[in-house]
Amino acid sequence: MANTVKSSPSKRLISKIIILVVVLVIGAIAAAQFWQLRHFKEEVVVSDALTDVKWFSDYVPSLKGTWLDTPVFFFDSGVEGGTVFINGGPHPYEPASTMAAYLMMENIEVTKGKVIICPRSNYSGSTEGMLGDAYPMYFHVESEWGTSKFRIGDRYTHPLDQWPDPFVYVNYPSGQSQAYQDIRNLNRTYPGREDGTPTERAAYAVLEIIRQENVDLAIDMHEAEILYPVTSTYVAPATVLDREHFEETGEMVYVEPERNSLDVAMMAGMNLSGQFLMKSEASPSSLHGLSHREWADWSDAMTILMETPEIFIDKITGPRTEALMTEGKDEFLQKVTDAGLTYFPYDMEFGTPMWYRTGRHLTGALETLTWASMFYPDIAVEATWPTFLEMQELENQGIDSVGYFLKNPDDPANADNVYVIYKEPVGENMLKWSE
Amino acid sequence: MSTTMLTLILLIVMLIAFILSSIKLKSPDISMVVAAVVLAIAGVIAVPELGSPIRYLVEGLFVNLDLAMLFIAASIFVNIYAYSGALSTVTRGIVSKVGNKWVLMSILGILMLLPGAITGAGSISIFVLGGLVDIVLTHLGVNQKKRTVFIFFFAILSAAAPPINLWTMLMCAQANMPYVGFTWLLLIPIIIAGAVCIVYVGWGAKPESKEAILAQLPEKTEGMTWWRILLPVVVIAALFVLAVYAPWNLPVLGLPLMFVISAIVALLCNPKKTTVKDYGEILDNTMEQVFPLVANVLSIGVLQSAMAATGVRGLLGSTFLGLPLILIYCLIVIVGPIMQGCFNYGVSVVLGGPLIFMFNTFGMDVTVICAALSLIFPMGDGLPPSRITGRLACEETKYKGSYTGFLKSALLPMLVLGVIAVIMIVTPATFDFLY
Amino acid sequence: MVFLQNLVQIIYYVMAGLIALSLVKSFFKRKKNDNWVYDIMYAYCIIPFLLRVLHIK
Numbered sequence: 001m002a003n004t005v006k007s008s009p010s011k012r013l014i015s016k017i018i019i020l021v022v023v024l025v026i027g028a029i030a031a032a033q034f035w036q037l038r039h040f041k042e043e044v045v046v047s048d049a050l051t052d053v054k055w056f057s058d059y060v061p062s063l064k065g066t067w068l069d070t071p072v073f074f075f076d077s078g079v080e081g082g083t084v085f086i087n088g089g090p091h092p093y094e095p096a097s098t099m100a101a102y103l104m105m106e107n108i109e110v111t112k113g114k115v116i117i118c119p120r121s122n123y124s125g126s127t128e129g130m131l132g133d134a135y136p137m138y139f140h141v142e143s144e145w146g147t148s149k150f151r152i153g154d155r156y157t158h159p160l161d162q163w164p165d166p167f168v169y170v171n172y173p174s175g176q177s178q179a180y181q182d183i184r185n186l187n188r189t190y191p192g193r194e195d196g197t198p199t200e201r202a203a204y205a206v207l208e209i210i211r212q213e214n215v216d217l218a219i220d221m222h223e224a225e226i227l228y229p230v231t232s233t234y235v236a237p238a239t240v241l242d243r244e245h246f247e248e249t250g251e252m253v254y255v256e257p258e259r260n261s262l263d264v265a266m267m268a269g270m271n272l273s274g275q276f277l278m279k280s281e282a283s284p285s286s287l288h289g290l291s292h293r294e295w296a297d298w299s300d301a302m303t304i305l306m307e308t309p310e311i312f313i314d315k316i317t318g319p320r321t322e323a324l325m326t327e328g329k330d331e332f333l334q335k336v337t338d339a340g341l342t343y344f345p346y347d348m349e350f351g352t353p354m355w356y357r358t359g360r361h362l363t364g365a366l367e368t369l370t371w372a373s374m375f376y377p378d379i380a381v382e383a384t385w386p387t388f389l390e391m392q393e394l395e396n397q398g399i400d401s402v403g404y405f406l407k408n409p410d411d412p413a414n415a416d417n418v419y420v421i422y423k424e425p426v427g428e429n430m431l432k433w434s435e
Numbered sequence: 436m437s438t439t440m441l442t443l444i445l446l447i448v449m450l451i452a453f454i455l456s457s458i459k460l461k462s463p464d465i466s467m468v469v470a471a472v473v474l475a476i477a478g479v480i481a482v483p484e485l486g487s488p489i490r491y492l493v494e495g496l497f498v499n500l501d502l503a504m505l506f507i508a509a510s511i512f513v514n515i516y517a518y519s520g521a522l523s524t525v526t527r528g529i530v531s532k533v534g535n536k537w538v539l540m541s542i543l544g545i546l547m548l549l550p551g552a553i554t555g556a557g558s559i560s561i562f563v564l565g566g567l568v569d570i571v572l573t574h575l576g577v578n579q580k581k582r583t584v585f586i587f588f589f590a591i592l593s594a595a596a597p598p599i600n601l602w603t604m605l606m607c608a609q610a611n612m613p614y615v616g617f618t619w620l621l622l623i624p625i626i627i628a629g630a631v632c633i634v635y636v637g638w639g640a641k642p643e644s645k646e647a648i649l650a651q652l653p654e655k656t657e658g659m660t661w662w663r664i665l666l667p668v669v670v671i672a673a674l675f676v677l678a679v680y681a682p683w684n685l686p687v688l689g690l691p692l693m694f695v696i697s698a699i700v701a702l703l704c705n706p707k708k709t710t711v712k713d714y715g716e717i718l719d720n721t722m723e724q725v726f727p728l729v730a731n732v733l734s735i736g737v738l739q740s741a742m743a744a745t746g747v748r749g750l751l752g753s754t755f756l757g758l759p760l761i762l763i764y765c766l767i768v769i770v771g772p773i774m775q776g777c778f779n780y781g782v783s784v785v786l787g788g789p790l791i792f793m794f795n796t797f798g799m800d801v802t803v804i805c806a807a808l809s810l811i812f813p814m815g816d817g818l819p820p821s822r823i824t825g826r827l828a829c830e831e832t833k834y835k836g837s838y839t840g841f842l843k844s845a846l847l848p849m850l851v852l853g854v855i856a857v858i859m860i861v862t863p864a865t866f867d868f869l870y
Numbered sequence: 871m872v873f874l875q876n877l878v879q880i881i882y883y884v885m886a887g888l889i890a891l892s893l894v895k896s897f898f899k900r901k902k903n904d905n906w907v908y909d910i911m912y913a914y915c916i917i918p919f920l921l922r923v924l925h926i927k
Contacts, residue, residue, distance in 0.1 A: 134740050163882050167553075179608045319745055335439075
């Protein structure tokens with residue numbers, strides 16, 4: 001009965017203590033899992049093409065020691081050419097983005113120009129799950145040599161690292177009001193502020209990488225719900241901010257860019273149509289804080305954002321298991337697709353498997369490199385990594401293609417190449433085997 | 436078994452657990468947690484791949500952690516402010532200056548709109564002004580049930596009122612629409628519905644004579660001056676305004692800290708001799724008073740997590756979206772608020788976003804539709820299981836009657852708002868002159 | 871500004887800690903709702919504040 005039952009004080013106290021202990025034990029079990037997720041360290045066997053590793057804190061020193069610091073990997077061919085920046089994990093709950101970055105880092109060869117890859121650009125966000133959305137904490141990839149485990153994070157920076165939220169988030173410098181939690185959304189805080197919130201500083205660090213490293217083409221990898229029109233799409237700006245005019249008058253006027261990334265995206269998308277659907281869309285000039293808008297507005301780089309279809313983000317799925325994340329087979333999404341409400345030809349027999357989404361990013365990025373080089377030969381970059389078609393071929397043979405291209409971090413032959421991805425160097429220089 | 440059938444069974448299990456628990460334990464808050472736990476266990480039995488539910492159930496407690504802190508901080512501010520005698524002095528002032536019932540009610544309505552309009556949270560309006568409005572309405576001869584309706588309805592209107600409407604912002608964020616053009620689209624329906632509410636509540640109420648009212652009000656507190664009354668309110672208002680209009684010149688304070696700062700100002704402005712022990716007692720009483728609400732918002736997060744994990748959320752969302760358009764028009768005004776009752780602001784993402792995309796494909800004006808949905812969803816803040824705003828209103832007026840009775844009383848103004856919103860959804864083009 | 875932002879964050883941790891302490895106190899001794907149903911509610915409501923202060927979640 002909810003009403004007070006008068007019992008002896010000692011009995012009452014004992015019952016209170018029992019309740020408290022039971023609840024604390026449950027809390028402790030969950031706490032152990034939260035702790036493991038927060039401190040889980042992923043390992044990547046980075047290709048021999050690696051020439052340098054820098055950190056966000058090299059560009060924004062106040063990030064040093066925070067959970068927003070994160071490593072950035074440089075692959076310089078030494079041959080004159082352009083520079084490409086590839087951003088993985090801006091929204092850690094879109095795991096194919098980081099997965100694609102890891103596969104690039106493990107298998108890349110560069111023969112012209114320079115490639116810069118950041119696999120976990122919101123490191124903090126990767127250390128917790130989506131609140132109230134019941135995401136699994138990890139997903140597993142099978143290889144010939146064993147099983148690898150990767151995190152599935154949040155869309156936002158972890159509140160442990162940035163607290164509190166305002167009641168409204170105002171993007172700098174556009175002044176555009178957005179939902180409060182977007183102040184912790186890396187892809188709403190560009191171009192960032194050097195003395196802003198941790199997420200704004202991380203955003204500023206990304207812009208500084210693009211500016212200081214003279215990046216010519218910057219690619220941002222995302223995943224999107226299939227109920228979202230921009231799923232399965234390249235987004236690139238057709239016009240960019242006239243920065244001089246803005247600095248003089250404070251007025252935002254948009255002009256033709258020197259190099260047009262939307263042209264590159266459209267050609268790449270058309271050329272990919274034989275492999276998978278990839279639409280192209282112009283970045284709206286009225287919508288601020290997103291990479292495809294702000295990177296182009298506040299640097300000289302061409303920018304392209306890529307979205308793969310990821311049904312977990314749709315929220316209206318069936319039971320949210322790890323298999324739903326890695327295979328993407330869902331009856332409810334099939335139902336709304338049949339009702340004509342989705343923007344991707346979803347078929348639950350095939351789903352949206354991890355290899356498919358990762359492969360799309362790998363080939364999607366390569367294709368933009370190719371077309372950027374054709375449009376603007378002075379900034380040509382030549383690089384290779386696994387492609388969608390190679391992965392499809394392996395899958396047809398029943399081989400897990402993501403696992404196929406991952407190298408074994410426990411193999412002594414890889415000892416010099418195993419980097420630990422964490423918010424700060426693990427050991428002397430973040431190499432696993434130097435510990 | 437199909438996912439639809441499986442999740443339908445899980446939904447029924449959840450509902451039975453919720454109803455039985457509500458009857459047995461007489462607390463909707465703990466019943467949400469019981470329902471969540473039962474649902475999670477049933478989910479694991481039905482879909483073993485879901486694994487242990489402990490982590491995501493505990494994670495659910497964090498969904499509304501900031502909201503819980505806001506409620507605590509706001510209650511502390513209001514209780515210290517009220518203790519100083521400021522509220523009763525203001526009430527005396529208003530009653531002695533304004534004679535006309537309708538003018539007085541309109542002023543109260545407009546005042547109630549302000550805090551929620553600026554912060555996006557209707558509960559803030561109740562915390563800041565609910566007590567004062569209740570006293571004045573009592574003396575205007577309005578019965579308790581209708582006073583509760585007035586406070587509840589203006590609180591939800593204030594949450595929906597510009598400049599900050601969180602539902603709109605969340606939908607805009609999801610649909611990549613800029614948050615502009617909503618001012619009049621939201622304000623005009625709010626003014627109409629507010630006016631209806633004033634007439635409805637004030638109709639037939641017989642005010643006591645001014646002298647009789649003043650005689651019943653507490654005596655003016657010794658030493659209470661206008662600046663002592665105004666300063667705490669000016670401070671909180673200034674902090675609100677600065678956060679919106681000068682966000683880059685001060686750190687992000689967050690609503691809880693803003694209320695704590697104002698509580699300290701209210702404490703310094705208190706003319707009464709008050710000991711540390713007295714303040715300790717106020718804090719203790721406040722914590723006990725606000726606890727059911729804290730438990731409520733924390734518990735709803737647990738239920739949300741369980742509904743997401745098991746696919747029950749997916750069943751509700753996909754079933755509604757899969758309905759024929761005519762049924763969506765008819766049911767949105769019922770289903771929207773019900774889903775708000777279950778998911779709070781999450782309804783914007785579960786239902787709002789997909790609906791915006793759907794209407795977009797029909798070539799309809801989604802700015803108007805987004806505004807209309809943002810008027811419909813807040814009404815659910817009075818519905819179970821969460822019923823946050825409704826419950827706050829009941830607590831403010833100490834309404835102890837049946838909750839259903841209160842909801843029935845609130846039906847007319849809600850219906851007016853709902854009808855306006857549905858007209859906006861059905862013929863959005865008619866309203867495009869408003870932006 | 872970075873320093874001020876860090877300071878605000880520390881204040882929030884302190885606030886969460888004080889709330890957790892207050893809930894623990896109320897769990898053992900309170901004036902209203904002194905029954906086992908509320909005991910359970912108080913107990914689980916302590917968890918998020920506690921884990922936040924401990925920098926776990």
